[in-house]
Amino acid sequence: MAVRKQLIATTASVLLALAGTAFAASPSLAMSHPVAHRSAAPSGTIDIGLSADPPKLDPSLSSALVDRQVMINLYDTLFQLSATGMLEPDLATGYTVSKDGMTYTLQLRKGVMFQDGTPFNAAAVKFNLERDQLKISPRHSSLSAISGIDVTGPYTIVLHLSKPFSPLLNVLAGRAGMMVSPTAVKKEGAGFLNDPVGTGPYEFVKRVVGSYIDLKANPHYWVKGEPHFENVEYKIFTDPNVELLNLQSGAVQFIDTVPPQQVSSMEMTSGYTVINKPSFGYQGIYLNVKAAPFTNLFLREAINNAVNRSLLVGAIFRGTAVPAYSPFGPASPAYVKSEDTPPAVNPTLIRKLLKEGGKPKGFSFTMQTATSPLDVQIAEIIQSMLKPYGIQMNIDQLDFGTMLNNSADGNFTAMALGWSGRLDPDQDIYSFFYSGAPLNSSQYSNPKVDALLNQARETSDMAVRKAIYAKAMAIINHDSPYVFLYHPNNVLAYSNSIKGFVYIPDGLIRVATLS
Amino acid sequence: MLTFITRRILLTIPVLFLISVIVFSLLHLIPGDPARVILGQDATPAALQALRVQLGLTRPLWLQYVLWIGGVFHGNLGNSLQTGLPVAMLIGQALPVTVELAIGTIIVSGLIAIPLGIYAAVHKGRLADLITVFGASIGLSIPPFWLGIMLLLLFTVHFHLFPSSGFVPFFQNPIQNLQSMFLPVVATAVREAAVLLRMMRASLVEVLGADFIRTARAKGIVWRVVVVRHAVRNALVPVLTQSGLQVAGLLGGLVITETIFSLPGFGSLLVNSIFSRDYTIIQGSALVAALLVVGVNLVTDLCYGLIDPRIRMGKGA
Numbered sequence: 143m144a145v146r147k148q149l150i151a152t153t154a155s156v157l158l159a160l161a162g163t164a165f166a167a168s169p170s171l172a173m174s175h176p177v178a179h180r181s182a183a184p185s186g187t188i189d190i191g192l193s194a195d196p197p198k199l200d201p202s203l204s205s206a207l208v209d210r211q212v213m214i215n216l217y218d219t220l221f222q223l224s225a226t227g228m229l230e231p232d233l234a235t236g237y238t239v240s241k242d243g244m245t246y247t248l249q250l251r252k253g254v255m256f257q258d259g260t261p262f263n264a265a266a267v268k269f270n271l272e273r274d275q276l277k278i279s280p281r282h283s284s285l286s287a288i289s290g291i292d293v294t295g296p297y298t299i300v301l302h303l304s305k306p307f308s309p310l311l312n313v314l315a316g317r318a319g320m321m322v323s324p325t326a327v328k329k330e331g332a333g334f335l336n337d338p339v340g341t342g343p344y345e346f347v348k349r350v351v352g353s354y355i356d357l358k359a360n361p362h363y364w365v366k367g368e369p370h371f372e373n374v375e376y377k378i379f380t381d382p383n384v385e386l387l388n389l390q391s392g393a394v395q396f397i398d399t400v401p402p403q404q405v406s407s408m409e410m411t412s413g414y415t416v417i418n419k420p421s422f423g424y425q426g427i428y429l430n431v432k433a434a435p436f437t438n439l440f441l442r443e444a445i446n447n448a449v450n451r452s453l454l455v456g457a458i459f460r461g462t463a464v465p466a467y468s469p470f471g472p473a474s475p476a477y478v479k480s481e482d483t484p485p486a487v488n489p490t491l492i493r494k495l496l497k498e499g500g501k502p503k504g505f506s507f508t509m510q511t512a513t514s515p516l517d518v519q520i521a522e523i524i525q526s527m528l529k530p531y532g533i534q535m536n537i538d539q540l541d542f543g544t545m546l547n548n549s550a551d552g553n554f555t556a557m558a559l560g561w562s563g564r565l566d567p568d569q570d571i572y573s574f575f576y577s578g579a580p581l582n583s584s585q586y587s588n589p590k591v592d593a594l595l596n597q598a599r600e601t602s603d604m605a606v607r608k609a610i611y612a613k614a615m616a617i618i619n620h621d622s623p624y625v626f627l628y629h630p631n632n633v634l635a636y637s638n639s640i641k642g643f644v645y646i647p648d649g650l651i652r653v654a655t656l657s
Numbered sequence: 658m659l660t661f662i663t664r665r666i667l668l669t670i671p672v673l674f675l676i677s678v679i680v681f682s683l684l685h686l687i688p689g690d691p692a693r694v695i696l697g698q699d700a701t702p703a704a705l706q707a708l709r710v711q712l713g714l715t716r717p718l719w720l721q722y723v724l725w726i727g728g729v730f731h732g733n734l735g736n737s738l739q740t741g742l743p744v745a746m747l748i749g750q751a752l753p754v755t756v757e758l759a760i761g762t763i764i765v766s767g768l769i770a771i772p773l774g775i776y777a778a779v780h781k782g783r784l785a786d787l788i789t790v791f792g793a794s795i796g797l798s799i800p801p802f803w804l805g806i807m808l809l810l811l812f813t814v815h816f817h818l819f820p821s822s823g824f825v826p827f828f829q830n831p832i833q834n835l836q837s838m839f840l841p842v843v844a845t846a847v848r849e850a851a852v853l854l855r856m857m858r859a860s861l862v863e864v865l866g867a868d869f870i871r872t873a874r875a876k877g878i879v880w881r882v883v884v885v886r887h888a889v890r891n892a893l894v895p896v897l898t899q900s901g902l903q904v905a906g907l908l909g910g911l912v913i914t915e916t917i918f919s920l921p922g923f924g925s926l927l928v929n930s931i932f933s934r935d936y937t938i939i940q941g942s943a944l945v946a947a948l949l950v951v952g953v954n955l956v957t958d959l960c961y962g963l964i965d966p967r968i969r970m971g972k973g974a
C-alpha cells in the first residue's frame with residue numbers, strides 16, 4: 143500500500159509542479175494587451191493575427207496574397223488607394239501622361255529615406271522597376287508594357303511604353319509600386335527577402351518561419367506623427383478558428399480573417415469591431431473547352447445556368463460573400479450591378495441546353511478542387527444542384543500545388559480555382575480570357591473578346607472601359623469557359639482598444655494610423 | 658553493450674541512405690512544380706523556366722541528388738527553395754518545439770497511465786477498475802484537435818490562465834516555455850495516456866496471473882512487493898515498446914496540436930514544405946526524422962535492459 147501511495151503522491155506532485163509553473167504570475171507572452179498612446183514617440187505593441195505565413199517579403203518576388211499584409215507596412219508604394227478606392231499620390235506626388243498614352247512622367251516625393259539611410263529618388267525607382275521586369279519576378283507581366291525608363295531629374299522619372307496600357311498607375315499602387323532599398327538589395331542579394339528594407343512606417347526586425355514576424359517603428363518615417371505603435375508582432379495561425387480564439391483571448395488585437403460561421407456572433411459581441419466588405423477577388427470553376435464534355439458549348443452553358451449562386455452563398459457564407467457573374471465585384475471600379483447579377487435558374491432552359499448539346503439525360507464529369515473543408519462543401523453543394531438534371535459531377539480533391547500544375551497543363555475537365563483580385567480590372571480579366579494568356583486555363587479563345595480586352599487596355603477613361611468590359615462579359619458568359627460563383631468579402635476583426643483603423647478596399651491592415 | 662550500440666549506429670547509415678534515395682525519388686514523382694508554387698497562378702512559361710534554372714531544378718535528377726547528398730556530408734542541408742533560408746536552421750528552430758512536446762506528452766501520459774494502469778490491474782473486475790477503463794475509453798475517443806480547442810476556450814478565453822499561442826524556447830525563459838507548452842501537452846497526452854493505460858493494465862493483469870507470481874506469494878512475500886518488484890517490472894516491457902513507438906509517431910504526427918496552439922514545430926514545417934513543394938526542406942526533414950526514429954528505437958532497446966535484466970544487450974545480442 144505504501145508503494146502505491148508513493149506512486150500516486152509522486153504523480154500528483156509532478157503534475158502540480160508542472161501546473162504551478164504554468165500558473166506562476168509572470169507576465170505571459172500572449173496575455174499582454176497593447177498600451178496605446180497618441181503621443182509623438184511611438185509606444186506599445188500591437189499583435190496582429192495572420193491566416194498564413196507570408197512566404198516572401200520582397201515585393202519583386204512575392205506571389206502570395208498574405209505577403210501584402212506585412213509588406214504594406216514595410217514599404218510605401220508609388221501610388222496608393224484611398225478609402226473610396228481612388229488613386230492617390232504616395233511616393234509619387236504627381237504624374238502626366240502623353241496624349242498617345244505612350245509616355246508617363248512621374249514626380250517623386252522629396253526628403254524620403256529608406257530605412258537603411260539610402261535616399262529615395264528617381265534612380266531608386268528605376269532600379270526597382272527594372273528589377274520587377276526581370277523574368278523571375280511575378281511582376282514581370284504587369285510591367286511588360288514598359289519599354290524604357292529614363293531618369294530625367296533627381297525626382298523625375300519617365301516611363302516609355304511599347305503600347306498604351308491604362309492599368310499602369312493601378313499596377314504601381316500594388317506590389318510593382320512598392321519601393322525597396324537598392325543598397326540593401328545589392329548588399330543582401332538573394333537574402334533580401336529575409337531582411338527587407340523599404341521606406342514604410344515599420345522596419346523589419348526578425349521572423350521565425352511559421353511562427354511570428356516582428357517589426358519596429360521607422361524613426362525616419364516621412365509622414366509626421368506616424369506610426370503610433372512602437373512594435374508590431376504578426377502571429378501566424380493557419381486555422382481561422384484558432385486565430386479568432388486568439389483575438390478573444392487577447393493574444394492578438396487584430397485578425398485578417400474571421401470564419402464565416404462566426405461573423406454574426408462576433409458582430410454581436412461587445413468589445414470587437416468586425417469589418418465585412420467586398421474584396422477584389424472572385425471564385426469560380428474553369429471548364430476546359432479543349433476537353434470533353436466541355437468542348438460542347440451547350441453543356442458549358444448548362445452548367446453555367448444550373449448553379450444557383452444565391453443559394454450557395456446563403457448556405458455557406460452567411461453574408462461574407464456575394465454571388466458573382468463577372469470578375470468585377472462591388473469593390474471593383476468596373477463593377478456594374480446588372481452585369482454581375484447571375485440569371486435566375488431556369489430548369490426549362492437547362493433541359494433545352496442539354497438537349498441541344500446532345501445529352502438530354504445529362505452527363506458526368508469530374509471537378510478538381512482544393513482540400514479545405516470550405517472548398518469541399520462548395521463542391522458538394524454544386525454537385526447536388528446539378529443532380530436534378532442528370533448531371534453527375536465527381537469531386538477530385540487535390541492539394542494546391544498539384545492544382546496549379548494541372549491548371550497550367552490543361553490537365554482537367556473542370557477545376558474550382560479563383561483569383562484574389564487586383565486594383566485594376568484589367569488584371570482580373572485579361573489574363574483569364576485572352577487567347578493563350580497565363581491564367582486562361584480553360585484554353586478559351588475568341589477573337590472578339592481578345593479585341594475588346596486590348597481595346598480596354600488602351601482606353602484611360604474608366605466609364606468607357608466599363609462599357610467595353612460589359613460587352614466582353616456578355617460574350618464570355620455566353621461561351622461559358624468559366625462559371626463565376628461568388629466574390630468573397632474581406633472580413634477583418636479587431637479589439638475596440640485599437641483606434642484609427644481606415645478600411646481600404648484592398649483589405650490590408652495599415653498599422654501606421656492605428657493607436 | 659558498446660558493440661551493440663556501435664553496430665546499431667553503423668546500421669543507421671544504410672538506413673538513412675536508403676531513406677534519402679526513396680524520399681528524393683518520391684518527391685519528384687508527385688505532381689507539382691516548386692517554380693509554379695513560388696511564382697503563383699499567373700506565371701509565364703518564360704518566368705517559370707528562368708526560376709527553375711536558378712533553383713537548379715533543370716539539372717538531371719541524379720546530379721541534383723549527388724549535389725544535395727554531397728552537401729549533407731559536409732553538414733549542409735541546403736537552402737529552402739521558397740525563402741532561401743538554410744534548411745538546417747529551419748529544422749533547428751522547429752525540432753526543439755516538437756521534441757519538447759513529444760517528451761512532455763510521454764512524461765505526462767506515463768505519469769497518468771502507469772499508476773492508474775497498475776491500480777486498475779490490481780483491482781481487476783472491481784468498480785475502480787471499471788471506472789479507470791471507462792475513463793481510458795473516453796480518453797481514446799476524444800480527438801486531440803477538439804480537446805485542444807476546448808482547452809483553449811476554457812483556459813485562455815474564459816480564464817486567462819495560459820497563453821493561447823506563441824512559443825518561447827526553454828533556455829530563453831523556462832517559465833514562459835512551460836506555460837506555452839502546458840495546454841498542448843495536455844491536449845495530446847490524454848489520448849496517449851489512454852493507450853498506455855490500457856496497455857499497462859492488460860500487461861500487468863497477464864503477469865499477475867503467471868506462475869512465478871503465485872510462487873512469490875507462496876513464499877510469503879508481501880503483496881505490494883510482489884506487484885511492484887516482480888509484476889510491474891515484467892509488465893513494463895511492452896509498455897516501454899509502446900512509448901517508444903508513440904514518441905517516434907509523435908515527432909511527425911503533432912501537426913494538428915501544433916496548428917491549434919500555433920507552435921512552429923517540426924510537423925508543421927514538414928507539412929507546409931510538402932504543400933509548397935520545398936524539396937530541400939522535405940529532404941532534410943525526412944533525413945532528420947529518420948535519424949530521430951532510429952535514435953528513439955535505440956534508446957528504447959537500451960531501456961529494456963534496465964527494466965528486465967534478462968534482456969541482454971551484450972555480445973551476440
